[in-house]
Amino acid sequence: MIRRWIILTFLLAIVVRFPLINGSFWLDEAAQVLESQRSFSEQLQIGYDFQPPLLHVIVWGLVRISTNEAFLRSVSLLAGVGSIFFTYLIAQTHAPKNSRVSLLVVALITFSQFHIFYSQELRSYMLATFFGSVSWWLVVTQPFSLRVRSLFLAGVHLLGLYSMYVYPFLIISQLIFVLFSTMKKKWYLISILLSAIGFIPWLPSFLNQVREGTTLSATLSGWSQVVSLPQWKSLAMSFAKLITGQIPYDGLYALISGGMVLLFGFGLFLVLRTQKQLRLFFVCSAVLPVVLAWLVSFFVPVLAPKRVLFVLPFLFMMFAFLGKKFGRVSNGILGVFITLQVLVLFSYWSDTSLQREDWRTVSREIYEQYDPSETLLIFGFTDAFAPWRFYDQQQEVPFDEVAFSTIPISAEEVQQLDQKVRAYQTIIIFDYLRDLTDPNRMIEKKLEQLGYIGEKSIPYQHIGFLRVYQKIVYQANSRVE
Template sequence: MTAVFKSSRFQLGFFVTLGAVLRFINLGRDSLWLDEAISYLAAQLPVSQIVNNTVQSSHPPFYYLLLHFWLQIVPDSDTAVKLLSTLFGILLIPAMYLLCQQLFKNRTVALVAAALTAVSPFHILYSHELRMYTLLMLLVVGATAVTHQARQKERSGWWVLAGFLLLLAVYTHLFAFLVLAGIGLHALLTYRQSKRAFWATAVITAIILLCFVPWLNLILAEAEPALGSLRPLQQATAFNPLKPLTAPVFLLFGMSSSFWYSGLILFIFFAYVVIFLMELRKLGRSQIPQGLWLTLLIIICVLGVPLGVYLVRPFFLPERTLATAAPFLIIVLAWGMTRRQSPLPYLTGLALLLMLVGTIGYHSGPLVKPPYRDATAFVAENSQPGDVVLHSSDGSYLPALRYAPQLNQGLLAGDPDPRKPASVYAVLGGQVWSMADLELMANGRFWVIVALEHSIEWQQAQYEIIAASPPLLEQQEIGGIRIFLFEQVK
């Protein structure tokens, strides 16, 4: 019996089961927010419109296509639709085990990587999100494992499979190209040891770039580039000098509003980096495992390139877009368990404990996202025939199109920081209203929903204009979302 508990299969099965339980808990607790609503609404469109990027998403269409077919086979509930991301998140646990086995031939490293992935607050958070990030991480981990296998076996079939997985990854998220860059850089630096691997990687890269040209032409041809797929790159943002530090910490430990927890994870991360670099210096370049070199090169490309551009020219770079680095950061933590006469194993163990604490805090804490589902349900339950609903922000408007499409509702025009062209809202089943449109459409009562996500001063000014003359019948606040019911006087 003891041998069974010590077997790798049993231990991996335990971590997969633990990870599944932690991902199934509270799966449908939070309502969809803006980006998730875009995923849901985009996936409802015909395949031709998804492929043509009618909604002008900054992300390629592979995830939306999968979600399109998923929505056709599951009930229309938040829990059911998010389950797709959860399944990818669960599959990532054994994928991490297999990748570490490929890279290090070390059972301990593989099991620790699986354990860290199973309890990571970041991975659990995005296993609960109707977005492409768990699929993306699964694809890049699988592609990296297959690429390493191809280098070992030197068989064309493995290279074909690696290229196919990498193509799916770049058609899921543009930053998958940075993983490809890391793999290519490793092939270049090891050219003398394996010329065939270098040329195979070069051929795969060329084919992927060629296959990506149709999508590139599509996004470059958009009529309004400032509101289209490339908007995040063009969007100015305030410079945050701590982003190079906070981004990798978030990719490991997720978010936290606790001062003591944030301080601890920052300390652990900084201490690990310092001691890790000292350990590399002790080993010397020739003794560093090739698997660790590959891992570090991918991290350097995935984190270093965007953050380097950000430091020169700040642009909209939320930490979640760097998700492809998250599995490889975990691999570096897991490798620390091999350094017996070093503090690294203790720091890795402490990181595992803090991840578990963060996950428990996530499950037992307050809602992570605004309760748009509850706010929309309140309006739907209390509205009367003829009521119209005006949203000052698409932060509440797009989720409302998912939760209450039967309402006669629109988005207020004139936002100084518009996030989509009016044509995109029309495709998603919505409409944009001016103040004059509201006056014409409202015939008795009208609702105003104010969700102060962005353009806050503008939204507040518009509300004051709207509220200046009609009598206020009712007001309600649900999780910071303000709801007002007015009676129009003619």
């Protein structure tokens, strides 16, 4: 009976990851697609993207078939479901006589909004989570001979290293687990050595990406705050986000997330107090990688909840062991927690503020409402934003665009807008990221000097306003906009 429920829950895990999977690409996803549309030789030339190249190579092959959002995101969806499967196998190993624990593990990850969100994102976070789950399965279950296991694990770790730069924190935590456990050590040390050797060819590119990222942070004040949490709260916030999901901590959502964290914390207290033989595994798989990333972030800001997504399955596995004992107490805690998970999931499906930037709608509405021959688009960045570029390439007659050679935008370059805008009746300015690149709103001031007047501001969730300006045409004793 339990086995049947586990199969049904696995099917449900796939089903609940379909809603919104065909939604608009946001900035990072669209940039990923545009980069992967280049030639294969260029897939390793990604100094501006602080990610290893594995996903670039995978998507390079997929975009030759289709650029449909759901199709490309299926990489993450399959990796997400795969991570649930291998976590289930690990749970079976730790609780072979208690199928209820395995069912709870599958259910908790199935309804995790954070896990679902990144199972629907064309980035490498879920790939690293999948490889992390497979690696722990190899370490814990020891399914093959030592030699085969060493080679298999070396390959898995190498793929993990080429997926995410924070993946080494998982390897270090795993090494500590092996060293303090009773299992043989040599095979694991060999696998680490082989995977490290395999990553050496990428080191020059990695160092170049570090330089590029450092330059951007130094040039664009506030960029590090955009991509990383403040250090003083990043550790607690990372665990909270992994547990509750991508929801804001205000209003009703604050009550829901607070309740989830309290239930989770109390449940972990009970589990760690009783499951002494599993403490080392739980600490090394679910806690230590995040702590290590946090410590390194005092020097280089690397910690963000999505970057340590690979600990999420083991956080929920630890919580699921509450179902092994405690009777009604565990039933109550787990029942309420899963109910809150489902509530957060329905909120994600219905509340656009919890979803991604909808650039597809922006593109469609601008093309429906404005004439490309009379309208100029201004982006407060060094180029049109990647999602605009992605959806714009599907149009027969694109809009003319203006971007800037440096960021933050210089006053000298703003003054040169005269010749660029003069031929257009309508100017549309994208507010996206302009708090960083044009905080003084020099572009609007220049347009007003040139005889344009603000007509309206169109709001878009997570994208900000589109500022629409019209040229004032003066006629005898009157003006026409």
